[in-house]
Amino acid sequence: MTAQRADGGRPVGSAAWELLLPAASAPARSRGRSLASALRDAVRSGRLTAGTRLPASRELAADLGVSRGLITETYEQLTAEGYLRSGRGSGTWVGDAVRAASPAVRDLAPRDGHARVDFLPGLPDLSLFPRATWATAHRQVLAELPHHTLGYPDPRGLPRLRTVLADLLARRRGVVAEPERVIVCSGVAQATTLLALALRARGHTTIGVEDPGSPEHGTLLTAAGITPKGIAVDVEGVDVTALREQGVRAVVTTPAHQFPSGIAYSARRRAELLGWARSVDGLIVEDDYDGDFRYDRAPVGALQGLDPEHVAYTGSVSKSLAPGLRLGWLLVPDGLADEVVERKRVMDLGNPALDQELLAHFVERGDYDRQLRRCQRAYRERRDTLVTALHAHFPGVRVTGIAAGLHVIARLPGRWGPQDVFLARAAAAGVAVRPLADYGVSATGATAAEDGVHLVLGYAHLSPARITEGLRLLAGAVRASE
């Protein structure tokens, strides 16, 4: 390789061209792309600085052992892109258009903790995902799918899935769900964001959220430009008087199994809440996040079924199949439908078509009902294991809330406190537990009088053995006074 002298540019050592050698020996099909890529990198890295003159194409071709045409093309390519510039017959230089990327490095690894046993609430058991059935469904769906289904989807969702979901939700959750009312979305988070954006466009600036409640509701509303107002939850449900006092006209609720308190809204409170929504021409957002899982009786049907023009219903397959599927549904009052669908359209044009067909197929064949029964059995057993272990290790514990869902509230008597010491010792022993107070202001208020340790314990993602082990570790790490 000959050393290059730039006439009119800076001198360049032969090393600068050596970096092109690996690219020059790439397979013929990708050689041009490799050369262009290596040359771009050399300019970007500053190894070739602005003003540097490139060797004549004939020379470089000889040095690299490639055709002159390939070098000419590469020069033209990078000139068209702005990395190089060329004068009339006067050679090719490195241009001055390139700016380096900021060197900031971001972590690619997932962000999660390293507890030995983590009682994080809200996670299903991912090992229950029916992989074999899902793979079979995928093959069958792909074999039968009309081509046009792979095109740009209807932002409302595929008609087949909407029809199937309408039937499923009417049957299992008592909702009013004509297919025309169902909007397929990526889950409850997207549904909440869609509704928040639509309500903000209608002039809502504040919306009520349950307190205690899921912090995620407030986060989503805030991101949509709406101020969340915490509304106290008592043993019957969200406080309707407080709703009126706050002056909101919409509220996000979890009536079938309030998160995190674990109550089901009473019939009286359901009626009061509907009365409030009608009187203010408002909207109740019903987050039915785990409404399929009740272990002592049939789940309470959705509030939406009582008044579909004042309740928006949201749900997903996140707890029944897997959160990673990102598939859910949203049923909105007729007056909000167009606005919500247009928001959905600009957000993502609609959910992936194959995933929708797959879920429709899965539900149609009865596989979804089977999966719910399977999860129901597994989660009921885990809840029983947890409650038994709690009573064994922490005498006097009160487990509150209905027998449902994926978590319990455990209230340990005062002698296990103070709570901060308890939590620190648990963490040191590798057991991650969260205090109820993490989930809202009134959670703190409500439990301030009765001291003790008040925990939210998720169990669905842990095997019975892990649950037992976690409670054993926890009990060994903490100590009751006296």
Next chain:
Amino acid sequence: MTAQRADGGRPVGSAAWELLLPAASAPARSRGRSLASALRDAVRSGRLTAGTRLPASRELAADLGVSRGLITETYEQLTAEGYLRSGRGSGTWVGDAVRAASPAVRDLAPRDGHARVDFLPGLPDLSLFPRATWATAHRQVLAELPHHTLGYPDPRGLPRLRTVLADLLARRRGVVAEPERVIVCSGVAQATTLLALALRARGHTTIGVEDPGSPEHGTLLTAAGITPKGIAVDVEGVDVTALREQGVRAVVTTPAHQFPSGIAYSARRRAELLGWARSVDGLIVEDDYDGDFRYDRAPVGALQGLDPEHVAYTGSVSKSLAPGLRLGWLLVPDGLADEVVERKRVMDLGNPALDQELLAHFVERGDYDRQLRRCQRAYRERRDTLVTALHAHFPGVRVTGIAAGLHVIARLPGRWGPQDVFLARAAAAGVAVRPLADYGVSATGATAAEDGVHLVLGYAHLSPARITEGLRLLAGAVRASE
């Protein structure tokens, strides 16, 4: 079945209870759910009105031939839900909580036209989707996937896919794409919405869009609360002087293959545009919608590669695989990354995990490159067929723009006009074609001087035979003067 008399309520004929008979003969496992469902429907439909007293559980059980316990449970269930109410030992009535759904009926059918041949631009050939390879990939991915991948995803995308895309985009499109910079999203529409929301939060109230250009860019910006400003496109690209005059600090562009004009931005214009972005501390959004398809030479590399801190790069698999997959990518300047990722999180928590793993697997195995070559061959042939047919049927036609992408601009001489008559005759013959003027103000301006018929013709989704047929139909329907 005995007729029921409501004491203290209205009398109810026996017919009201007959509607429960089908539910009562449902399989034991679902009988309770069926009964509850039928009773809810009766209340909602008004067949059972508020105040109606229900039969005693013993009587109804006898009438329906089911256990009394089942009726008691059903009554309790619907009382808990608010459909019924009960007094102390004084029976059960239909409550007054229910309100009917609005009867509005929405169309479930997809909204599309019925042209015999539709030259709609922007659609790939969905029959080229590699179903067999995709199904195999799905099976392999599902067999190997760690459970945790099915959990709530990283909103930025799975590390495996981000790594694969970084390599793919650097190699094929010359972008600067460390995996840390790649954000997986559902496509260019979502990417544009994410960027628009992030820019609005930074105080941008107006953003430039190409004119002529894709109407979708303006729609997305408007939905994000930003006013789009049309910026004229000339033969070298978007007019940088006009950008300065409009006072915008961001612009959405299609540098590799401008839509719809079909030019590639010149090297000089690329440099000017980057200079502008740096001088206003602004952002160029690069929509690389069909950057993989160039038929006469290697595609011009992405603008983003020259200055990743002033260019946000967006692309997807919509043209190379299928729009229905809803999978794409976004590369943002480091300073915008956190904001964009948080917007992505509240929008949908991230893309479906299985789909991401599937695409990563597909790219890793070289299947994506094979698919691009396959599409490239097919689309090049279709473009050639279209151009040949245009010249045969419309002598004097000018086909402008580079040999790339999924559409051409055809400029028919004045004798084929006036354009509105031409379009009406085409439509009557069942051939859907769109005038260039549909895509912007300056499209009209630029072509006003030279009259004639200026069409945007998409060809990628049509087989060569359909293209030939479409042109034959078109030529038969319209007539040149003289």
